[in-house]
Amino acid sequence: MELATLDADDWPIAREVRLRALKDSPSAYISEYEDEVAVGESAWRERFTRMRWIVARHQARVIGLASSVRVDSRPPYERHVESVWVDPRHRRTGILRAIFGHLTEVEPDVTEWRVWVLDTNSVAREVYERLGFCPTGEWQPLADGSGRLEIRLRFDAR
Secondary structure, three states, X not given: OEEEEOOHHHHHHHHHHHHHHHHHOHHHOOOOHHHHOOOOHHXXXXXXXXXXXXXXXXXXXXXXXXXXXXXOOOOOOEEEEEEEEEOHHHOOOOHHHXXXXXXXXXXXXXXXXXXXXXXXXXXXXXXXXXOOOEEEEEEEEOOOOOOOEEEEEEEEOO
């Protein structure tokens, strides 16, 4: 397995894998495939100005993805993890743990990692908890009016 940090010129890779993730696990994400497929190059390049994208590859095929986001209203030592996905054939093999390890190497000043998880996504919550994330007690309703909630988890890298 190879881990790599993508740059803005790699936006087609991030887009392709993000669309694969939305097709594979639509209920795990707030975004919908139909909306994301319409996002063009300029919007993808803009995402790279505020997000760091990490991929895991096996034999040149991307099998895992995650992004790290700096949220302006949060402290500089904190990042949110978003767009997390591992190819179903490679789940439970340490891919996500390796991606998080790579993130901590390329962002050594980050001591707190946070992630929002849909309250109905017990599988994702269990995965994050196995990685050392704990609930913060924070939650938020989705803006789509569906009544669904997200819960926030935290990992302390200190």
